[in-house]
Amino acid sequence: MNDKAKQWIDRYLDVYQLVTRRISAEMREHLGEDLTNDQFQVVRLINSMPQCTSSQLADTLAVGKSSITAIVNRLVDAGILYRTRDEADxxxxxxxxxxxxxxxxxxxxxxVRNIISPYLKHFEEKDIEMFISMFEKLGQLMQESGGRKN
Incomplete structure (x- = not known):
């Protein structure tokens, strides 16, 4: 790995840490007692996936099944989620x-949209679209091959 790549990685890690910590802190403050950040991510995924399972959540969020089970149990107890069994299996x-x-x-x-949207006004639409497209491509590479294929 060359020095330029090391610098890019360090810059990425620095800004990723700053942005995610700040957004997480603001989400904690604004979501209050309704949902934790982790619960919000789980609920968001379940909302977008018909017939979502705990295994799918664990895979998508790259966490252990026991972590998902604990979150799901709390959400079921709070009346936010419910479980259903497949009739065939x-x-x-x-x-x-x-x-x-x-x-x-x-x-x-x-x-969450209200937390993030004020920052977007500092960028042109084409820059926002390019950033999101590139970040989506990074995410896709990580899901498919870990980015290790050429």
């Missing part, structure tokens, strides 16, 4: 939002 358990969970998610989603 009773071992398969799907997760879905309750009506209350949907309202909590929509409120939290709006709060």
């Amino acid at each position: 009773r071992r398969q358990v799907y997760l879905a939002l309750t009506d209350y969970g949907t309202s909590i998610f929509e409120s939290a989603q709006e709060q």
Whole structure:
């Protein structure tokens, strides 16, 4: 690895840490008692995935199944999620939002958008689109091959 690549990686890590810490802190402050940051991510994924399972959540979030189970149990106990079993395979358990969970998610989603949107006014639309497209490409590479294929 050359020096330029090392500098890019260090810059990426520095700004990633700063941005994620700041956004997480603001989310904690604004989401308050409704959802933790981790719970918000889980609820957001369940909202976007029909017939979502705990295994899918663990894979998508790159965390252990026990961590997901603990989060899901708290969300079920809070009335935000419910579990259903597949009629054909009773071992398969799907997760879905309750009506209350949907309202909590929509409120939290709006709060997160309100946290991030003021920063966007400092950039041109084409720059925002380019940044998001490049970040999506990085995410896709990480999901597919770990970025190790040429």
